[in-house]
Amino acid sequence: LEQGCLSIIVLGASGDLAKKKTFPALYHLFEQGFIQAGEVHIFGYARSNLSDEGLRERIRGYLKGASEEHLTEFLQLIKYVSGSYDSGEGFDKLNKEISAVEMSNKSGSSRRLFYLALPPSVYPSVCKMIRTYCMNPTSRAGWTRVIVEKPFGKDLDSAEELSSQLGELFEEDQLYRIDHYLGKELVQNLLVLRFANRLFLPLWNRDNVDNIQIVFREDFGTDGRGGYFDQYGIIRDIIQNHLLQVFCLVAMEKPVSLKPEHIRDEKVKVLQSVNPIKDEEVVLGQYQGYKDDPTVPDDSNTPTFASIVLRVHNERWEGVPFILKAGKALNSRKAEIRVQFKDVPGDIFRCKKQGRNEFVIRLQPSEAMYMKLTVKKPGLEMATEQSELDLSYGMRYQNVTIPEAYERLILDTIRGDQQHFVRRDELKAAWQIFTPLLHDIDAGKLKSVSYQPGSRGPKEADELSEKVGYMQTHGYIWIPPTLA
Numbered sequence: 332l333e334q335g336c337l338s339i340i341v342l343g344a345s346g347d348l349a350k351k352k353t354f355p356a357l358y359h360l361f362e363q364g365f366i367q368a369g370e371v372h373i374f375g376y377a378r379s380n381l382s383d384e385g386l387r388e389r390i391r392g393y394l395k396g397a398s399e400e401h402l403t404e405f406l407q408l409i410k411y412v413s414g415s416y417d418s419g420e421g422f423d424k425l426n427k428e429i430s431a432v433e434m435s436n437k438s439g440s441s442r443r444l445f446y447l448a449l450p451p452s453v454y455p456s457v458c459k460m461i462r463t464y465c466m467n468p469t470s471r472a473g474w475t476r477v478i479v480e481k482p483f484g485k486d487l488d489s490a491e492e493l494s495s496q497l498g499e500l501f502e503e504d505q506l507y508r509i510d511h512y513l514g515k516e517l518v519q520n521l522l523v524l525r526f527a528n529r530l531f532l533p534l535w536n537r538d539n540v541d542n543i544q545i546v547f548r549e550d551f552g553t554d555g556r557g558g559y560f561d562q563y564g565i566i567r568d569i570i571q572n573h574l575l576q577v578f579c580l581v582a583m584e585k586p587v588s589l590k591p592e593h594i595r596d597e598k599v600k601v602l603q604s605v606n607p608i609k610d611e612e613v614v615l616g617q618y619q620g621y622k623d624d625p626t627v628p629d630d631s632n633t634p635t636f637a638s639i640v641l642r643v644h645n646e647r648w649e650g651v652p653f654i655l656k657a658g659k660a661l662n663s664r665k666a667e668i669r670v671q672f673k674d675v676p677g678d679i680f681r682c683k684k685q686g687r688n689e690f691v692i693r694l695q696p697s698e699a700m701y702m703k704l705t706v707k708k709p710g711l712e713m714a715t716e717q718s719e720l721d722l723s724y725g726m727r728y729q730n731v732t733i734p735e736a737y738e739r740l741i742l743d744t745i746r747g748d749q750q751h752f753v754r755r756d757e758l759k760a761a762w763q764i765f766t767p768l769l770h771d772i773d774a775g776k777l778k779s780v781s782y783q784p785g786s787r788g789p790k791e792a793d794e795l796s797e798k799v800g801y802m803q804t805h806g807y808i809w810i811p812p813t814l815a
């Protein structure tokens with residue numbers, strides 16, 4: 332890790348994301364010694380009139396359970412600067428504050444990390460201000476890097492426009508487009524799993540795999556964010572970014588090496604191999620009660636649930652449906668990948684109805700991987716049943732704390748590693764896949780069916796999965812093992 336003065340500037344410091352994710356992640360990095368007093372200075376920037384203490388108190392509220400000693404020390408590193416997002420005055424003031432701490436630091440270096448916890452509508456103006464007023468001085472060793480949050484645009488054209496606006500101000504290696512799913516432990520494990528295990532290499536293709544599901548479920552609605560959500564919908568909120576990133580890692584070819592550019596090259600390739608989405612392979616849903624939110628228009632057609640089949644036109648995956656499914660206000664909260672294998676040819680046990688082999692990667696909660704297998708039912712009878720090989724992280728890694736996604740990604744940015752960030756061409760390819768569908772939904776050509784909150788979502792989605800080949804195992808439930 333490089334040493335020397337590091338300034339982390341959180342823009343939108345009084346907003347939700349900053350309080351819930353950014354500052355807590357910084358605290359955890361501090362607690363573990365990845366960022367240290369004397370070297371790091373944190374600045375919160377926002378429009379509200381707030382004192383340093385005022386901001387620190389707000390942050391404290393989100394760090395329940397932290398050690399008092401560490402917390403007090405951490406909070407002392409934070410300063411607040413108020414200003415608007417489009418005036419030189421505020422950013423000039425911010426720059427002076429940053430320069431002052433750099434001057435007093437003996438290392439003579441200047442590393443500046445800007446975290447935009449802001450709505451994308453202000454990205455262009457904020458980036459322009461940073462470029463004009465706040466870049467690291469060239470007389471000092473260091474860098475300026477900018478982390479931006481989704482949504483990066485609303486469709487292909489708006490995303491490209493945003494990309495070129497930012498591209499005029501910063502080089503690609505200064506821009507870190509964050510997708511926090513890429514910071515999750517089991518998402519980061521995908522490359523290892525696929526390419527470091529002989530077991531999977533020959534199986535991971537159309538000859539053996541029948542279908543793949545990538546599923547996100549939440550057991551709460553759009554509570555309090557209806558206004559934002561209605562502009563975007565579940566496809567832009569979850570599928571086009573989080574699930575598609577997971578899809579890339581599941582479906583892509585083996586990269587030449589682990590270099591970030593090599594990995595991202597493969598992601599772009601697989602995205603470019605996705606066929607246009609067919610209307611009959613899409614189910615949209617909206618939960619009953621969504622429109623009760625006063626910030627949501629009464630005639631909203633915005634989906635809060637979607638199930639979309641992606642088809643990859645290449646040698647490995649021709650004919651294998653990838654079902655990407657996401658929904659709010661469902662009966663459970665979880666995210667998982669399900670790789671379902673084909674039936675055993677010439678099966679002498681005739682146990683087809685019991686279910687197929689399925690490899691499940693549970694991203695959250697309770698990280699786990701398990702492989703559903705058919706085994707002999709223990710006992711005197713010669714009967715078969717479904718069981719599993721189970722790697723549950725809570726059991727296997729008992730004294731290991733799994734880091735938060737944001738923690739990891741901020742550390743990557745400090746280290747200058749862009750592997751787990753979205754490259755510009757990758758973003759473009761992602762929007763190319765979904766834009767025609769999104770335009771049809773926005774134009775009302777495709778309608779959301781209504782579903783009961785707290786349910787599995789529209790029954791049409793289950794029917795679609797079945798139609799494209801997914802076979803549900805009846806009578807089998809995986810029970811995550813718990814410590815005695």
Ligand code: BG6
Pocket residue numbers: 511549568569666
């Ligand atoms: C965010 C979405 O990107 O991800 C939210 O905007 C969603 O709608 C959240 O709730 C889910 O993240 P996680 O890490 O809780 O699965």
